[in-house]
Amino acid sequence: xxxxxxxxxxxxxxxxxxxxxxxxxxxxxxxxxxxxxxxxxxxxxxxxxxxxxxxxxxxxxxxxxxxxxxxxxxxxxxxxxxxxxxxxxxxxxxxxxxxxxxxxxxxxxxxxxxxxxxxxxxxxxxxxxxxxxxxxxxxxxxxxxxxxxxxxxxxxxxxxxxx
Amino acid sequence: xxxxxxxxxxxxxxxxxxxxxxxxxxxxxxxxxxxxxxxxxxxxxxxxxxxxxxxxxxxxxxxxxxxxxxxxxxxxxxxxxxxxxxxxxxxxxxxxxxxxxxxxxxxxxxxxxxxxxxxxxxxxxxxxxxxxxxxxxxxxxxxxxxxxxxxxxxxxxxxxxxxxxxxxxxxxxxxxxxxxxxxxxxxxxxxxxxxxxxxxxxxxxxxxxxxxxxxxxxxxxxxxxxxxxxxxxxxxxxxxxxxxxxxxxxxxxxxxxxxxxxxxxxxxxxxxxxxxxxxxxxxxxxxxxxxxxxxxxxxxxxxxxxxxxxxxxxxxxxxxxxxxxxxxxxxxxxxxxxxxxxxxxxxxxxxxxxxxxxxxxxxxxxxxxxxxxxxxxxxxxxxxxxxxxxxxxxxxxxxxxxxxxxxxxxxxxxxxxxxxxxxxxxxxxxxxxxxxxxxxxxxxxxxxxxxxxxxxxxxxxxxxxxxxxxxxxxxxxxxxxxxxxxxxxxxxxxxxxxxxxxxxxxxxxxxxxxxxxxxxxxxxxxxxxxxxxxxxxxxxxxxxxxxxxxxxxxxxxxxxxxxxxxxxxxxxxxx
Numbered sequence: 107x108x109x110x111x112x113x114x115x116x117x118x119x120x121x122x123x124x125x126x127x128x129x130x131x132x133x134x135x136x137x138x139x140x141x142x143x144x145x146x147x148x149x150x151x152x153x154x155x156x157x158x159x160x161x162x163x164x165x166x167x168x169x170x171x172x173x174x175x176x177x178x179x180x181x182x183x184x185x186x187x188x189x190x191x192x193x194x195x196x197x198x199x200x201x202x203x204x205x206x207x208x209x210x211x212x213x214x215x216x217x218x219x220x221x222x223x224x225x226x227x228x229x230x231x232x233x234x235x236x237x238x239x240x241x242x243x244x245x246x247x248x249x250x251x252x253x254x255x256x257x258x259x260x261x262x263x264x265x266x267x268x269x
Numbered sequence: 270x271x272x273x274x275x276x277x278x279x280x281x282x283x284x285x286x287x288x289x290x291x292x293x294x295x296x297x298x299x300x301x302x303x304x305x306x307x308x309x310x311x312x313x314x315x316x317x318x319x320x321x322x323x324x325x326x327x328x329x330x331x332x333x334x335x336x337x338x339x340x341x342x343x344x345x346x347x348x349x350x351x352x353x354x355x356x357x358x359x360x361x362x363x364x365x366x367x368x369x370x371x372x373x374x375x376x377x378x379x380x381x382x383x384x385x386x387x388x389x390x391x392x393x394x395x396x397x398x399x400x401x402x403x404x405x406x407x408x409x410x411x412x413x414x415x416x417x418x419x420x421x422x423x424x425x426x427x428x429x430x431x432x433x434x435x436x437x438x439x440x441x442x443x444x445x446x447x448x449x450x451x452x453x454x455x456x457x458x459x460x461x462x463x464x465x466x467x468x469x470x471x472x473x474x475x476x477x478x479x480x481x482x483x484x485x486x487x488x489x490x491x492x493x494x495x496x497x498x499x500x501x502x503x504x505x506x507x508x509x510x511x512x513x514x515x516x517x518x519x520x521x522x523x524x525x526x527x528x529x530x531x532x533x534x535x536x537x538x539x540x541x542x543x544x545x546x547x548x549x550x551x552x553x554x555x556x557x558x559x560x561x562x563x564x565x566x567x568x569x570x571x572x573x574x575x576x577x578x579x580x581x582x583x584x585x586x587x588x589x590x591x592x593x594x595x596x597x598x599x600x601x602x603x604x605x606x607x608x609x610x611x612x613x614x615x616x617x618x619x620x621x622x623x624x625x626x627x628x629x630x631x632x633x634x635x636x637x638x639x640x641x642x643x644x645x646x647x648x649x650x651x652x653x654x655x656x657x658x659x660x661x662x663x664x665x666x667x668x669x670x671x672x673x674x675x676x677x678x679x680x681x682x683x684x685x686x687x688x689x690x691x692x693x694x695x696x697x698x699x700x701x702x703x704x705x706x707x708x709x710x711x712x713x714x715x716x717x718x719x720x721x722x723x724x725x726x727x728x729x730x731x732x733x734x735x736x737x738x739x740x741x742x743x744x745x746x747x748x749x750x751x752x753x754x755x756x757x758x759x760x761x762x763x764x765x766x767x768x769x770x771x772x773x774x775x776x777x778x779x780x781x782x783x784x785x786x787x788x789x790x791x792x793x794x795x796x797x798x799x800x801x802x803x804x805x806x807x808x809x810x811x812x813x814x815x816x817x818x819x820x821x822x823x824x825x826x827x828x829x830x831x832x833x834x835x836x837x838x839x840x841x842x843x844x
Contacts, residue, residue: 127397
């Protein structure tokens with residue numbers, strides 16, 4: 107099963123490689139991983155999407171907690187939560203295709219953020235599934251480049267994950 | 270006005286911090302990146318530096334020292350090859366959860382990443398085999414980082430910590446303050462176990478009809494042998510120790526039924542297979558212990574006590590997990606068990622013990638004692654007798670290691686020192702040296718084989734220089750014995766590269782290093798030779814025992830087999 111893990115870790119050089127090294131050393135899966143500093147400059151937030159049986163997810167969580175740089179690990183699947191991902195996608199947009207692409211972007215609530223004679227660059231956010239759906243919806247041969255941020259997640263309601 | 274702190278150079282801070290940490294011995298080897306530190310070591314007398322002959326030897330010696338004393342072992346090596354040579358020893362300590370603090374020199378901070386002379390990414394290379402590592406980029410962080418390194422290495426589940434120190438940091442100066450305490454928001458090991466869980470465990474344990482206690486190295490690391498003994502003796506339950514746990518419970522005591530696992534005793538493995546309640550304490554269900562997981566303890570409910578949550582339910586699902594320091598948890602558990610209305614089921618235990626004694630009657634460790642060619646088991650039995658079972662025994666890896674574990678009965682913790690998890694050949698000799706430095710008055714013997722021994726043989730020089738008279742029991746069968754045994758069993762006797770051709774003359778070798786060498790070729794000479802060697806208290810003695818080439822370690826559980834599917838010997842098939 108797919109799980110979204112939310113981590114707080116010390117904003118130290120090498121902390122990221124401790125996490126990624128753990129996953130490769132123990133043959134755990136990483137679907138996506140994003141990391142950036144938080145409002146507290148000494149702490150980074152990492153959102154990590156992985157998959158595995160309950161036993162494997164339990165091991166992943168325990169092994170992450172064991173890393174000395176990791177302050178906190180939360181499995182967002184245990185909470186009501188929101189996930190979002192940012193995608194930047196560059197597509198061929200010749201005159202004849204422009205209207206159709208624009209309509210499709212509107213339907214998916216994306217925005218065209220750069221235009222050339224031959225291309226559109228589109229910005230879109232949403233759960234990973236929505237971005238997947240957009241890629242399926244648009245003609246394969248038009249896609250020039252896809253850049254995805256990986257998933258960020260946060261719990262719903264009053265509850266906040268803090269150090 | 271408060272007294273001003275002294276301004277010291279990084280190298281001085283290093284030496285002062287070790288002194289303030291109570292470090293007595295540092296095992297190391299100099300080189301360019303650590304020359305400032307070596308210059309300071311020269312000027313002080315608080316810390317003794319032991320010059321090894323290879324950095325692997327430094328880490329194993331510090332490791333042996335740590336295993337025997339319970340204090341962290343300290344290593345100092347230079348950058349580049351100094352650090353890479355130390356990696357095997359660091360990984361050895363990591364697998365067995367041994368507290369080490371390893372200082373590696375590094376090129377100056379402004380040259381890091383430039384492929385400078387003797388530069389290597391020590392932090393990157395050691396990351397997967399350390400509990401944690403630090404790169405010190407500023408002299409102002411040096412003292413606090415050293416404090417943290419010792420704290421992390423020795424607390425919770427112990428392990429090696431690497432501190433990488435660039436050369437310029439050892440030249441720069443700052444105020445010296447050695448912190449008294451450490452507080453790390455991201456590292457707070459659990460100490461007390463959950464009382465609700467412990468209570469539940471107590472009830473379950475008391476309900477057992479066919480109980481089994483399985484304890485590991487965690488009991489030794491957690492200094493909880495006394496608690497384990499008290500608990501086991503109150504309950505009257507049978508107990509087995511893992512390879513790493515030998516000595517945690519007295520081997521000569523009647524409830525001890527031997528080591529378990531791949532080369533464990535028949536009775537211990539059969540009792541594991543048939544038990545209804547398994548109490549696992551400070552053990553990690555290693556594959557050499559469990560055999561095939563599908564067949565592991567099929568009838569048992571399992572209680573598992575461990576300080577490391579990730580050890581629990583990693584390989585085997587557990588019914589009652591208890592995370593906490595083993596000593597604290599056992600004290601609480603003893604409290605609950607002794608005050609519970611329920612008492613151990615005497616009647617059920619009686620028939621369980623009867624069954625275990627029947628298994629034990631098979632005498633699974635039996636070997637032929639009538640041969641004139643020396644049986645390796647016999648040498649170890651004699652060594653056990655002649656040292657009164659009270660020596661510190663280190664070993665290397667292979668058949669001799671298993672025989673030592675089977676035939677030297679350890680009654681006390683920290684006497685049996687071997688590389689269990691990583692299985693590092695070359696560990697025994699430097700480890701023995703480290704133990705002898707810690708306990709100069711004690712008998713220290715290294716039980717080894719000719720293949721393992723030569724892997725760190727250069728440390729014989731260190732033994733001479735620092736006067737660490739150890740006894741080397743070289744069980745020389747001219748084969749990599751355990752490799753040969755597997756090739757005999759599983760590869761139709763094709764002894765591919767397991768034969769040790771062109772061996773050195775071990776007697777002359779010992780003599781050339783300034784020690785005593787003896788060669789023993791007949792069973793009838795074993796006892797007298799051992800007596801003579803043990804009497805030479807101030808000399809390192811290399812005893813080259815020419816042993817039976819074909820002897821195998823039994824019992825054996827082949828991979829893919831369960832505890833009840835042991836192989837006893839070529840002419841004895843059971844189970």
